[in-house]
Amino acid sequence: MNTCIIPSELVERLVSARRVAVLTGAGISAESGIPTFRDALTGLWAHYDPQELATPEGFARNPKLVWEWYAERRARIAGVAPNPGHFALAALEKHFERFTLVTQNIDSLHQRAGSREVVELHGNIARVKCSAEEIVVGEYAETESPPRCRCGALLRPDVVWFGEMLPAGAMARAEEAAEHCEVFLSIGTSAQVYPAAELPLRALSAGATVVEINPERTALSRHAHFVLPGAAGKVLPALLEKLAASA
Numbered sequence: 001m002n003t004c005i006i007p008s009e010l011v012e013r014l015v016s017a018r019r020v021a022v023l024t025g026a027g028i029s030a031e032s033g034i035p036t037f038r039d040a041l042t043g044l045w046a047h048y049d050p051q052e053l054a055t056p057e058g059f060a061r062n063p064k065l066v067w068e069w070y071a072e073r074r075a076r077i078a079g080v081a082p083n084p085g086h087f088a089l090a091a092l093e094k095h096f097e098r099f100t101l102v103t104q105n106i107d108s109l110h111q112r113a114g115s116r117e118v119v120e121l122h123g124n125i126a127r128v129k130c131s132a133e134e135i136v137v138g139e140y141a142e143t144e145s146p147p148r149c150r151c152g153a154l155l156r157p158d159v160v161w162f163g164e165m166l167p168a169g170a171m172a173r174a175e176e177a178a179e180h181c182e183v184f185l186s187i188g189t190s191a192q193v194y195p196a197a198e199l200p201l202r203a204l205s206a207g208a209t210v211v212e213i214n215p216e217r218t219a220l221s222r223h224a225h226f227v228l229p230g231a232a233g234k235v236l237p238a239l240l241e242k243l244a245a246s247a
C-alpha cells in the first residue's frame, strides 16, 4: 500500500485537466541508480566540477577526459532500468488529452518506460555528433579517444553543454506545453539550470496549477501550489493510483 499523501484538491484538478506538462530532472533517474547531476562525479571524476566537464571549453581543453566521462556515464546508463516513477509517468499519459513530458535528462529512461511524447531539452548521451559539422554520426571506429569524424574533427556526445543553446524546436515545444497546460508537474529537478527552470514559472504565469515532486525543497518550491515531499518512485505511483480511482 502506497502511503504517500496526495491532496484531494490536486486529484480534482488532475481529473478536470485536459492538458498536462511535465519537466523532469536527474532526480527521477536516481532510483534507477544513476547519480544526480550534482553528485554524478564518482571516483576519477571526484575532483572535477561537472560544470567544467559539460562545456565546450572543457572539451576543447581535455577532449579525452570529457569523452571518457561520458563513456563511463553511458556504460552506467546501459546497465540500469526505468523505475516506478518513469513507468507511472508513462501510464499517466492516457488520462489526458495532451501530455507533454519535457526532460533535462539524457538517459532515454522515459522512452524505455513507454512514454511517447518526450521532449529532450539537453540531448541524449546515446547519440554522438561531429564537433565541427554538428551532424549525428551513427557509425564510428573508436581507434582513439575521442574518435574522429570522417571529416577529421573530433566526435562528441550529442548533448547540450553549459553555454550552448538548446535545440530550438525542443525549447519551443516545451514552452508551448508549459503555456497551454492546466497542470504542470516539476519532478526531480533542483530548478537551477536555465532555460529549463523557466518552464514551471511560465506555466504559473499562464495560470496552471504547478506541482513539485522532490524530497528536498528547491528554488521552485515557494512558487508551487502543491509540494509533494517525496521520491518520484513513490509519489508518482500514488498519484496514478488516486487518479485512476477518481476517473
Ligand code: BV8
Binding pocket: 024, 025, 026, 027, 028, 030, 031, 036, 037, 038, 039, 054, 104, 105, 106, 122, 159, 160, 161, 162, 163, 164, 165, 166, 187, 188, 189, 190, 191, 192, 193, 194, 195, 196, 213, 214, 215, 216, 218, 230, 231, 232, 233
Ligand atoms: C543556455 C546535459 C544560452 C549535459 C546539462 C546565470 C543565471 C542564469 C543562467 C545562467 C547563468 N550563467 C549561465 C547561465 C546559463 C546556464 C545555467 O543555467 N547555469 C546555471 C548553473 C546557473 N545554462 C546554460 O548554459 C544552458 N544554455 O542558457 O544557452 C546561453 C549561452 C551562454 C550564456 C548564457 C546563456 C544549457 C544548460 C544545459 C546544460 N546541460 N545536461 C550532461 O548531462 O552532461 S545540465 C544538467 O544539470 C542536467 O541536464 C540538468 O538540466 C541540470 C540540473 O540538474 P537536475 O536535473 O536538476 O539535477 P540536480 O542534480 O541539480 O538535482 C536533482 C534533484 O533531484 C534534486 O533537487 C534532488 O533533491 C532531487 N531528487 C533526488 N532524488 C530524487 C529526487 N527527486 C525525486 N525523486 C528522487 N528519488
